[in-house]
Amino acid sequence: MAIEHSTHNEKDVVEAADITLLRRYQATFTQSREAILFFQHGRIFDCNPAALALFRIQDREQIAKLDIVTLSPRTQPSGQRSDIEGNVHIKQALNVGQVLFDWQMRDLDGRDFPAEVMLYRLDLPEGTVLQATVRDTSEHQAQRQALLQREQDLLEAQRIARLGNWISDFERGEIRWCEQIYQMFGRPQGERITHAIFMQAVHPDDRKRVQTAFDAAMRGAPYDITHRVVHPDGSVRTLHQRGQIEFSPDGQARRMVGTIQDITEQKRLEAELEHNAITDHLTGAFNRKRFDEEIEKALARRRRHSVSTALILLDIDHFKPVNDTHGHDVGDQVLVELTQLIQTSLRVPDLLARWGGEEFVLLMPDTGLSEAHHLAERLRQQIASHRFSVVGTITASLGVTTLQSTDCSHSSMKRLDEALYRAKHSGRNQVIEAPPIASVCDQPH
Numbered sequence: 001m002a003i004e005h006s007t008h009n010e011k012d013v014v015e016a017a018d019i020t021l022l023r024r025y026q027a028t029f030t031q032s033r034e035a036i037l038f039f040q041h042g043r044i045f046d047c048n049p050a051a052l053a054l055f056r057i058q059d060r061e062q063i064a065k066l067d068i069v070t071l072s073p074r075t076q077p078s079g080q081r082s083d084i085e086g087n088v089h090i091k092q093a094l095n096v097g098q099v100l101f102d103w104q105m106r107d108l109d110g111r112d113f114p115a116e117v118m119l120y121r122l123d124l125p126e127g128t129v130l131q132a133t134v135r136d137t138s139e140h141q142a143q144r145q146a147l148l149q150r151e152q153d154l155l156e157a158q159r160i161a162r163l164g165n166w167i168s169d170f171e172r173g174e175i176r177w178c179e180q181i182y183q184m185f186g187r188p189q190g191e192r193i194t195h196a197i198f199m200q201a202v203h204p205d206d207r208k209r210v211q212t213a214f215d216a217a218m219r220g221a222p223y224d225i226t227h228r229v230v231h232p233d234g235s236v237r238t239l240h241q242r243g244q245i246e247f248s249p250d251g252q253a254r255r256m257v258g259t260i261q262d263i264t265e266q267k268r269l270e271a272e273l274e275h276n277a278i279t280d281h282l283t284g285a286f287n288r289k290r291f292d293e294e295i296e297k298a299l300a301r302r303r304r305h306s307v308s309t310a311l312i313l314l315d316i317d318h319f320k321p322v323n324d325t326h327g328h329d330v331g332d333q334v335l336v337e338l339t340q341l342i343q344t345s346l347r348v349p350d351l352l353a354r355w356g357g358e359e360f361v362l363l364m365p366d367t368g369l370s371e372a373h374h375l376a377e378r379l380r381q382q383i384a385s386h387r388f389s390v391v392g393t394i395t396a397s398l399g400v401t402t403l404q405s406t407d408c409s410h411s412s413m414k415r416l417d418e419a420l421y422r423a424k425h426s427g428r429n430q431v432i433e434a435p436p437i438a439s440v441c442d443q444p445h
């Protein structure tokens with residue numbers, strides 16, 4: 001534009017433009033925060049103040065004595081010799097005009113630092129020279145190193161917490177898992193995961209629940225669900241997932257990000273604690289706490305739906321002499337053996353609990369009095385005919401009753417205890433039915 005509208009002759013205009021360009025270039029060269037060096041045949045012949053500072057060159061006179069190779073350590077971190085490797089880059093710059101590469105540099109104080117180097121070929125009237133723009137990347141590398149370290153720390157923390165993170169990319173139709181999650185699902189690292197593959201891994205009994213939670217999350221609800229996964233080898237793990245949808249400004253669901261924590265061990269411990277809390281440690285039968293819970297539920301069923309529930313109370317006859325003759329440990333073993341014997345006769349909904357000492361109580365849902373009596377008689381015979389280790393034969397007395405609509409747990413157990421008392425006083429080794437009278441609860445509850 002300046003040339004076209006100029007009133008001066010063309011040569012003057014071009015020279016003026018050249019000078020302007022040169023000034024601008026000189027200003028850039030001098031003020032640049034990046035180190036710029038010019039060299040020809042390996043010898044540096046000019047550099048800007050930033051280069052003087054970066055390479056700790058005290059005095060401009062020194063430049064003429066500097067070889068480009070003196071600004072690098074003998075070898076690069078790759079193990080390559082700097083002069084050989086440097087020549088490869090120089091040749092490339094001379095051939096193609098420019099080349100960018102990472103390079104280990106050395107200043108005149110002997111400090112090595114990483115740099116990013118851009119080499120340009122400049123074809124000047126005096127001949128071809130190379131311009132090197134050097135950017136010290138040590139700070140950048142330190143930041144990268146710190147970032148890598150933080151990532152490592154985070155991964156380690158995730159490994160310890162059995163926690164993994166995932167991203168479900170709806171546009172690409174794939175889910176990105178971290179290393180931990182592949183392990184949680186027992187799948188090979190790096191395998192392409194889609195929603196269908198994920199759902200396939202979810203335990204069949206949990207799939208519907210997971211899909212419902214996912215659909216709700218797509219409408220903006222929080223995604224927070226515990227479910228099981230089945231590994232290809234058949235083993236099952238319990239996972240807790242949390243996630244959140246990210247929407248685009250136009251309201252489209254773009255992706256979902258979330259975490260998964262493997263809580264298998266936690267669940268196992270919880271189950272163990274729960275089991276211990278409701279189990280008699282010696283025999284493995286349920287304890288009184290569990291029986292109390294069950295009888296309350298059965299009483300409620302009895303009142304609401306008139307469903308019959310039967311109870312049997314069983315007490316070993318003359319157990320004291322067993323302990324006195326053979327010792328307490330043998331007595332314990334008899335209690336364990338007896339529990340196993342009774343358990344073989346139970347149906348799935350029946351519940352066996354240790355009522356105390358050598359007394360056991362059976363709660364049988366949906367069972368009438370005659371059916372319960374029949375079972376009690378069968379149990380009595382089984383016990384009497386069983387040969388217990390060390391002690392041989394023993395017998396037991398049993399009381400039977402059914403829950404009445406006016407009963408509470410106390411009144412029903414009192415009636416049952418009276419039946420058992422009569423069995424004991426009628427000669428033991430027998431079953432006595434409590435009379436079918438409706439007891440009225442006499443205990444506050």
Ligand SMILES: Nc1nc2c(ncn2[C@@H]2O[C@H](COP(=O)(O)OP(=O)(O)OP(=O)(O)O)[C@@H](O)[C@H]2O)c(=O)[nH]1
Nearest residue numbers: 315316317318319320321323328329331332357358
């Ligand atoms: N080995 C062992 N003995 C127990 C346990 N709990 C209670 N006993 C014993 O069970 C015996 C119960 O004795 P008693 O109540 O006199 O009754 P019994 O000798 O069975 O006589 P009857 O019930 O009248 O036929 C006592 O010797 C208790 O020490 C236990 O956990 N282990």
